[in-house]
Amino acid sequence: MPEKKVETRWSSFENRGAEKSAGGLENKGAKGHPFNRINAGESINLLDIDGSGTVQRIWLTFSDRSPEMLRSLVINMYWDNEEKPAVSVPIGDFFGVGLGKKVPFESVFFADPEGRAFLCFIPMPFKEGAKIEVVNQSQKDLKALFYDVNLTLEEHPEDLLYFHSYWNRVPQTELGEDFKILPHVEGKGRFLGTNMGVTINKDYKDSWFGEGEVKIFLDGDTDTPTLVGSGTEDYVGTAYGQGAYSQQYHGSPIADKENGEFAFYRYHVPDPVYFYDDIKVTVQQMGGAPQDIVKEFVKNGAKLQPVTIDAEKKLYQLLGEDSNININDVDAPKGWTNFYREDDVSATAYFYLNKPVSDLPSLQPVETRVQGLTQSNTNKSSGL
Structure with missing residues (x-):
């Protein structure tokens, strides 16, 4: 008692x-x-x-x-x-x-x-x-x-500390612009985690969407974060792709490659994320595929920006020290190519804050929320 x-x-x-x-x-x-x-x-x-x-x-x-x-x-x-x-x-x-x-x-x-x-x-x-x-x-x-x-x-x-939650959807992300899981919030608190949904842009067929790194900006971070991961599927606890699974702290209840739909979560319970002045959480919009497939996407008019080439002996940084490389050149290194892309992304963020209200934007209108939803459902609705 x-x-x-x-x-x-x-x-x-x-x-x-x-x-x-x-x-x-x-x-x-x-x-x-x-x-x-x-x-x-x-x-x-x-x-x-x-x-x-x-x-x-x-x-x-x-x-x-x-x-x-x-x-x-x-x-x-x-x-x-x-x-x-x-x-x-x-x-x-x-x-x-x-x-x-x-x-x-x-x-x-x-x-x-x-x-x-x-x-x-x-x-x-x-x-x-x-x-x-x-x-x-x-x-x-x-x-x-x-x-x-x-x-x-x-x-x-x-x-x-009061409980808060924020939802955001971008039906088509901007090329090279990180998606905001949690926009900038001022105050003291704890980030509890997120569940996300991604619907794949058909311009990239069934290529892998999850190369983007989650970044958590804490207590005065501006251009660069304190916490950064190594890929989307890595953040939710799996690796080398993403199938359907659910566990206590991370999971992917939906991994439908055929229809291009993925829903997944990560909850920071054993690995708490505290902040004392402010916080922002983002994820890069980046995927990957063999280089020949990426070149075919470009040929077909898909919007993308190559980021790295994982060749046999070296990872080439196409936006950094190796920015002079063009994947279309005959002598360009060959290998798995990561690239910025544009998909339909949504996320729910959960956090505690030392005040009962925040300055986050209001919920998006219902038209934005339901736009383009597939009407099939794993479990059919039942009327009463």
Whole structure:
């Protein structure tokens, strides 16, 4: 038992206020109010409570789990009565898998046992109040949403870190420009990690997309970061390509080479990333292929910029000391060629910050979120 009094509460449609002795009041205590409808354009609160406490677990499910709905439903979280949400993310992406897809997986922060539920286990403390809402920004009514938010009521120290999440999508990245997983944020906190989604640009056929290095800029870093990896699949814990897998701290629930769709995550639990003044997280938009294939891409009009050639005895740096090399020259070194490219990239970043609001941009409009989504889904939606 904790030394100080800690009270347990559950918020659901059977006890919306998470109040003591106020559960199951409808239908004479029988199953009276397990779910709610959310019409198009409407919102509903999952939690709205005053006081100090910690959200410990969120579970929910709903009747329409199509890619469009997973990107059109938005989950917002507000701490300490602030008007701007600390979390404003498409609901599917927030719960661990991008691309508007539902697949079974399990990680330290999120899980979906059979591809039909949404679970989050990230502790979310607050001092003066908490509100969690779901907004239906689609053109369709949602027949049923079920949920429970499990929390504890407890006091917190003054130097509290609040949970935040940010989502970003660029349907076609700019050549040579790093994608921002987390734009510049000022304050003190901890970066928890990210889940990302990539839809391959067909100009590059089925070539490998994941040569880009993740860069984390900390505490005054400007042009160069303190933390940098060696490739996208390396960052998420695998190597030499990327198949489908899920583990506690890293995984790739979707690795569909045929359709050019990859969704993957990395959570910094055993390897914490702290910041004290500011942070920014990016990933290079870079892929690779045998040189003859890269030359064929160029011939067919694909936008790309060669970066390195891994020849038999040397790695040639085409933007550095070997910038005079042109891969089309007959005497150019031969080998695997990495190149900047343009793909459809999205990401959800998770972090703690020592304030309940940030200066990050607002969530992109629903048209941007659903643009070009493939409507096939691993687990078909089921109506109620």
